[in-house]
Each structure stands twice: as structure tokens, then as C-alpha cells.
Amino acid sequence: MSHSPTAEAEVAAELRALRPGLLPRYDAELPGARAAVLTRLWRGLAHEPLPWITGRARGAYGLELRLADGRTLRGPHADPYATHAYVTAVHLERRRYDDPARLTAELAAGAGVGPEAERFAAELGHSVAGLALSRAAADHPDEWPVGVSAGRERDWEWEQRVVDGHPFHPNCRSRPGFSVADQLAYAPEHRSAVRLGTLPVPADECLVTGEWPDELRDGERLLVPVHPWQAGHVLKRPYDEWRTARPLMSLRTLAVPGGLHVKTALSARLTSSVRDISPYSVEAAAVLSDFAAELAAHTSGLLDVTRTLGAVTAGIPDLAALLRESPAGYAGPGERVLPVAALATTRLPRDPEWLAAFTRLALTVGLRLLDLGVALEAHGQNLLIVLAADGSPLRLVYRDLADIRISPARLARHGIAPPALAGRLVTDDETALRRKLFGSLVAGALASVAGSGPALGAALAAAVPDLADTSDLTVLRRGPVPAKALTLMRLSPGTPGDRWTALPHPHVLEPGTVDQ
Numbered sequence: 001m002s003h004s005p006t007a008e009a010e011v012a013a014e015l016r017a018l019r020p021g022l023l024p025r026y027d028a029e030l031p032g033a034r035a036a037v038l039t040r041l042w043r044g045l046a047h048e049p050l051p052w053i054t055g056r057a058r059g060a061y062g063l064e065l066r067l068a069d070g071r072t073l074r075g076p077h078a079d080p081y082a083t084h085a086y087v088t089a090v091h092l093e094r095r096r097y098d099d100p101a102r103l104t105a106e107l108a109a110g111a112g113v114g115p116e117a118e119r120f121a122a123e124l125g126h127s128v129a130g131l132a133l134s135r136a137a138a139d140h141p142d143e144w145p146v147g148v149s150a151g152r153e154r155d156w157e158w159e160q161r162v163v164d165g166h167p168f169h170p171n172c173r174s175r176p177g178f179s180v181a182d183q184l185a186y187a188p189e190h191r192s193a194v195r196l197g198t199l200p201v202p203a204d205e206c207l208v209t210g211e212w213p214d215e216l217r218d219g220e221r222l223l224v225p226v227h228p229w230q231a232g233h234v235l236k237r238p239y240d241e242w243r244t245a246r247p248l249m250s251l252r253t254l255a256v257p258g259g260l261h262v263k264t265a266l267s268a269r270l271t272s273s274v275r276d277i278s279p280y281s282v283e284a285a286a287v288l289s290d291f292a293a294e295l296a297a298h299t300s301g302l303l304d305v306t307r308t309l310g311a312v313t314a315g316i317p318d319l320a321a322l323l324r325e326s327p328a329g330y331a332g333p334g335e336r337v338l339p340v341a342a343l344a345t346t347r348l349p350r351d352p353e354w355l356a357a358f359t360r361l362a363l364t365v366g367l368r369l370l371d372l373g374v375a376l377e378a379h380g381q382n383l384l385i386v387l388a389a390d391g392s393p394l395r396l397v398y399r400d401l402a403d404i405r406i407s408p409a410r411l412a413r414h415g416i417a418p419p420a421l422a423g424r425l426v427t428d429d430e431t432a433l434r435r436k437l438f439g440s441l442v443a444g445a446l447a448s449v450a451g452s453g454p455a456l457g458a459a460l461a462a463a464v465p466d467l468a469d470t471s472d473l474t475v476l477r478r479g480p481v482p483a484k485a486l487t488l489m490r491l492s493p494g495t496p497g498d499r500w501t502a503l504p505h506p507h508v509l510e511p512g513t514v515d516q
Contacts, residue, residue, distance in 0.1 A: 007101070007125035011133055014180035025136035031098075033132035033173075035085035037124060038100040040170040042087045044487025046078035048501045052112045069110045080483070080503045081447040081456050083167045083344060100170060101125035116491050123174045123490070130173030131164060133180065134189045138163045155328035156246035156255040158338035160188045161345050167380070167448040169486045177233065177268045186229055188247040194254055196262065197231055197239030198223035201314045207279060209286035210310035213323070224312055225321040227252060227264040234267045234318050249339060249381050259329055260309075263322040263400075276317035281402045284421055285311035285322060288401040291419040295374055303365045304330045306399040327384045327397040334389040337397055341380030344448045355455065356462035358385065358393045359446055363467055365396050366441050371470045373410030373418075375436035377403045379444040405436045434475055435482040435500055442476065443483035443503055457506035479505025 008030060015023045045053065046063055055066035058077075065073040075090035089098040097103040101124040108117030165172035175183065184190050200221040208222065216223040223242070231239045245254035245262065252266035265277045285308045292305040306325040313320035331337045343358075366378055376382070376398060384397040408418040409428040418426075427433065442456075450456035467473055480502035488499045 007122070007129040008132075011129040011180055015133070018181055018184065022133075022136050026132050029132040029135040030128070032085060033128045033135065034099050035088045036131060036164065037128050037170055037172065038090070038098065038103070039082070039085045039087040040168055040172060041100045041104070041124065041487065042075055042078055042090065043080050043082075043168060044170065044485070045073070046075075047080050047483075047503055048485040048488045050113075050488055050491070052107075052114075067107070067110075068112045071110065073107075079453045081443070081450065081453040081506055083448055083451045099125075099128070101128065114491060116493055120487075120490050123171050123176065126176065127171050127174040130175060130183065133183060134163050134165070134173055134187070137184075137190050155326050155337070156188070156248055158336075158342050159248040159255075160191050160246070162249050162339070162341050163189045163345070167341070167344060168444070168483075171486075171490065175268060178229075182229060186227075186247060187251060188249060192247060194245050194247055195228065196242045196245045196254060196256070196264070197226050197228060198242045199226050199231070199235070199237060199239050199314075199319065200224075201319070206312050206314055207282055208310065208312045209282060209284075210289070210308060210323075212310045212312060222312055224314055224319055225262050225264055226319065227254075227266050229268070230264065230266050230318070249341060253324075255326060259326040261306075261324045261326050261399075263324065265318055265320045267318050277313065277320035277322065278317050279313050279315065279320075280423055282311040282313040282320055282322070284423075284425065285401075287419045287421055288404075288425075292398075292401055295369060295372065295416075298372055299365050299368055302361065302395050303369075304395065304397045305401070306330075306397065308401070324399065327399055330395075330397050331386055335386050335394065337384050337386050339381060340383045340385055340445045340449060343385065344380070344451070352455075352458060352462075354392070355450055355459045358449065359459040360463035360466055361385075361393050361396065362441060362446060363463055366437050367467060367470060367472055367476075370433060370437050370472050371410070371468075372414050372416060373407040373412075375405040375407075375433040376440070377436060378441040380448050383441070383445050405433050407433055434472060435498075437472075438476060439482045439484055439500070443481050447506075453504075453506040460506060479507070481505055 012023060012026065015026055045065060046056065052068040053065050054068055057064050059074060062074060062076040063078055067073060071093055073090060073092050076087055089096050090103065092103065092106060101121045104117055104121035104124055107113050108121060185192055186194055198216065200218055201224055203220055203222050206222050212222060225242060226239050231237055243256045245256045247254050253261055253263045255261055263277065267276050289308040293307065296303045296305050306327050309323045309325065311322045327337045366376060369376060378398065382398060382400050384399065385393055386395040386397060388394050404425060406418060406421065406426050407428045408426065411418045447456050450459055464477060482500050483503050485499040485501040492499065
């Protein structure tokens with residue numbers, strides 16, 4: 001059948017004008033990109049509490065979804081932890097769909113999905129086109145030789161190898177407001193160099209926490225680092241050029257020479273959210289940084305947390321910045337640090353013993369902190385691993401404390417004074433704490449590295465007997481595993497906060513099947 005002509009053709013037309021030599025590769029990558037996004041969408045349809053799906057059942061050849069309008073959607077058995085593009089097509093009644101945007105548009109027309117479905121369909125079309133563009137420009141190997149270490153000044157290279165974006169989000173490469181030229185200029189997978197700028201703001205109009213460097217001061221004014229896209233599209237103000245930087249996985253966080261990472265405000269929707277920096281995040285930054293350093297001391301040397309050196313906001317989320325340490329500074333001689341998301345692009349973690357060792361390390365740290373009273377958002381972007389020269393996992397590094405959860409009651413039980421914070425980061429809700437950790441770490445980082453439910457189940461089975469017995473581990477053993485309902489969230493923009501679903505425990509999965 002036909003595909004999403006608007007997004008795919010728009011990108012092709014822009015490529016023809018900007019990079020005509022890339023166009024054949026882009027065209028060749030489109031079928032794989034459609035399958036990759038369709039696989040992510042199928043995960044949501046199969047496992048999330050979407051109100052217009054009234055039933056799920058095993059069929060003769062796969063999974064059957066009963067829709068509120070009486071139609072049936074059929075596809076393969078759904079492994080919620082799989083990262084390879086195993087869904088090449090699904091059937092709505094007798095009609096075959098291999099394009100996630102076309103499928104979503106058809107569902108919106110008859111299944112009572114809601115008005116947001118048409119917008120979501122358009123985003124999926126752009127996700128397919130953006131993913132094909134990312135893959136077309138990629139020339140990274142899928143395996144790194146053991147023994148090769150990355151210096152601090154080149155830590156961004158590990159980040160730029162992550163071509164496909166979020167491993168489970170259908171909008172993995174949807175960047176509304178970004179033209180092809182913008183993506184080529186600013187996206188990490190295109191190995192771009194970005195000239196960061198600064199905007200001067202009177203110091204008495206700014207909120208500053210931590211130490212703001214002299215380099216970013218001009219008399220009574222503070223110089224706030226600004227992304228050129230933000231300056232041109234949102235702030236619409238001229239800026240002074242500052243430093244050449246390399247974008248990291250999050251696109252709006254960039255590495256500048258010397259080991260500094262700069263998180264800028266970038267008011268564009270990337271996957272699910274508009275990525276600004278709230279005054280609350282700036283106000284909490286220094287307190288969180290000091291608290292995290294204290295907490296890491298309780299992990300027997302298995303975890304370091306990058307420090308936030310300084311944070312500033314000019315009173316609006318559209319103009320703010322955070323300065324952070326590079327995680328590479330926590331590598332010893334012969335060691336290297338790379339984001340966990342980058343592991344999924346190599347063949348190294350497919351070894352079951354390696355995967356079990358990594359799973360044991362990650363759960364030891366995550367569960368220890370959760371028991372103390374802090375739930376990390378330990379997905380593959382925030383969580384980094386320190387590898388020995390032979391590739392074995394040694395320690396973890398965590399960055400970006402903006403969305404952790406802190407339990408004063410749990411901290412008090414361990415004699416730890418809670419940080420002087422209020423607001424969304426603070427909760428004693430057991431379910432919220434466990435969702436935060438298990439949804440990001442087990443259903444996110446560990447699943448993305450394992451690549452499938454059975455592989456993840458085997459790694460958990462090998463690691464869990466060695467873990468300290470806590471009430472949180474008991475809940476994890478019992479299952480199911482919480483995960484953000486990413487598709488439901490995009491179809492419910494009027495509902496604030498995260499929405500959740502429950503995934504079958506990977507112990508119950510077999511290759512090619514899933515219990516419903």
C-alpha cells in the first residue's frame with residue numbers, strides 16, 4: 001500500500017536541495033524505519049490501557065486486538081522488551097498496513113481514538129522520515145574494539161552513535177519544528193558541531209544556584225548559554241557566539257571542550273515533551289547535586305553522580321541553562337564511560353554472562369538507593385556505565401537529577417536528612433517510587449540492552465539471587481513490570497503527568513509469545 005507521502009516526501013525534497021548525495025540512502029532506509037516505528041507502536045497497542053481497545057486475545061498467527069468500533073486488528077505476538085523491528089505489517093480487518101502513520105490515521109477514523117490521533121499520526125510520519133534520515137547519515141560500526149578508551153574531550157562520540165533514539169517510543173525521531181537543515185545542523189546522530197551562543201541578562205533578573213563562572217559574566221550581567229535553534233525560533237533574538245560544542249543524546253545538552261556539559265533550554269517537542277528548563281529545576285539543582293553526592297557514598301563505590309556546577313534562569317523556561325560535569329571524568333586509567341543506550345548499538349552486551357553482570361550491577365545500585373529513599377530515572381540516557389579495558393562492567397555514573405523521586409519517610413528510616421526541597425520530586429508513595437525506578441531501569445535501560453523479553457528474563461534470573469532482599473525486590477520478582485504508557489500519553493495531552501501500564505514479567509515470556 002502507499003505510505004506517508006507528506007513527511008517522507010517533505011524530507012526527500014529538502015534533502016534533494018541540501019544533500020542530494022544522501023537521498024538514495026534515505027530512500028533505502030524508509031522500509032526499515034517504518035518497521036521500527038510500527039514495532040514501537042505495536043508495543044503500545046498491545047500493552048497499554050487504551051480505552052478504545054476492548055479486548056486482546058491470542059489468534060492463530062499472533063495477537064488480535066478488538067476495537068471499540070467492532071473491527072479487529074491483527075499482528076504478531078508482542079514482546080514488550082524487544083528492540084529489533086519485528087513488526088513489518090499488521091492487518092486491520094483484511095487490509096494490510098506497514099506504515100504506522102497510515103494505520104493510526106485509519107484507527108482515528110473509526111475506532112473512537114479521539115481528536116489527538118490525527119496529530120499523533122502526523123508525528124509518526126515524521127518519526128519514520130526522521131529515523132530514515134538518521135540511519136542514512138550513520139556510518140558508525142556496530143561493535144567497538146575492546147581496549148579502546150575515549151578521552152574526556154571526545155566523550156560525545158559515544159553519544160552520537162545512538163542513531164535510533166528512544167528504543168520504545170513511537171516518536172523516537174519525531175522533532176516537530178525541526179527542518180532537515182536543522183536536523184543536519186543540530187542532531188547528534190549527524191555528528192554536528194554547534195556554535196553555542198550567549199544572551200546577556202541583568203543579574204538581578206536571574207535566579208542562580210551553584211557557582212556561575214566568570215567566563216559567563218559581564219559586569220552586572222550574566223551570560224546565559226543559548227542554543228542557536230532556540231534563539232532563532234523561540235526567543236527570536238540575536239546572540240553572541242560563545243563556544244563550539246557537540247550535541248549529546250538529548251540534543252539540547254552539549255559537550256564543550258574541557259569536560260563541561262551545557263544543558264540548554266530547547267522549547268521543541270522531542271519524543272513526548274517540550275524540553276524547557278523550569279525555574280523549579282534551577283532552584284533545586286544545587287541542593288540536589290550536593291544531596292546526590294552524599295547518597296552515592298552509600299553504594300560502596302559502585303555509583304558516581306555528576307555534579308551540577310551552576311544553574312541559571314532568566315525567569316522563564318525558554319531561557320535557562322545548567323552546567324554539569326562530564327561523566328568521562330569518572331573513568332580511571334584504561335577505563336571508559338558510555339551511556340547505557342549506546343550499549344544497545346553494539347554486539348558486546350549480547351553475551352549472557354556480560355548481560356547478567358551488568359543487570360546485577362544496575363539493580364544492586366538502583367535497589368539500594370530505592371531502599372534508602374531515592375528512585376532514579378535510570379533510563380539509557382541518564383545512566384552510564386564504566387567499563388574496564390576488557391569490556392567488563394565496573395561501576396555506574398548517573399546524570400541529570402531533574403526527574404528523580406525522593407521519599408523523606410524512607411530517608412528518615414535510614415537516618416538520612418532529606419534535602420530541603422518540596423514539589424514534584426518529593427513523594428512517599430510506594431507505587432510512584434517503584435514505577436520511577438523499575439519503569440526506567442528494568443523496562444527501559446536493561447530491556448534495551450537485552451533486546452528481548454527472554455534475554456532480559458534470563459539476565460534477571462541470574463542476577464536476582466545475588467541481590468539484597470528488600471520489599472522492593474519482592475515486588476519486582478512478583479511482577480508485573482511498570483512502564484510508561486507512551487502511546488496513551490501522546491493520545492491524552494490534556495491529562496498531566498505520566499501514565500502507566502503493566503508489562504508481563506520477562507520471566508514468563510518465551511521467544512515469539514507473550515501472555516496477555
